[in-house]
Amino acid sequence: MPLPNKKLTIYDIKRIIKENDLNCYESNFAPMTLDYYGRTLKDFAVIKESDTTYLVFAPIYNSGQRKGFTQQLFSTETNTLKTIYFQQI
Numbered sequence: 001m002p003l004p005n006k007k008l009t010i011y012d013i014k015r016i017i018k019e020n021d022l023n024c025y026e027s028n029f030a031p032m033t034l035d036y037y038g039r040t041l042k043d044f045a046v047i048k049e050s051d052t053t054y055l056v057f058a059p060i061y062n063s064g065q066r067k068g069f070t071q072q073l074f075s076t077e078t079n080t081l082k083t084i085y086f087q088q089i
Contacts, residue, residue: 008054010044013074013081020079028072028081037061037070052076 018025027033034040038061047055054074059066072081 007048008046008074008076010041010046010056013046013054013056014041016079017081024081028070038064046074049073056081 014029017029029041039058044056044058049055052075055071056074057069057071060068060070071084073084074081
């Protein structure tokens with residue numbers, strides 16, 4: 001669990017997800033998955049929404065061209081990522 005006033009980074013979230021939900025880790029942060037979507041962890045942005053919720057997003061690339069974005073909410077209460085769609089924001 002992070003320190004109360006520390007903003008999480010994508011590296012923190014990746015570590016927490018890997019420790020708590022291997023399926024979620026495989027579908028979001030495994031090297032093969034990152035390669036498939038043409039991105040690295042440096043492509044992810046993390047925005048603190050509240051004390052317990054972070055918005056995580058990253059571009060999706062295909063043949064070097066940006067085709068869209070992945071958007072998810074990370075909860076520090078449940079240590080889970082939930083996919084969100086534009087209409088839910």
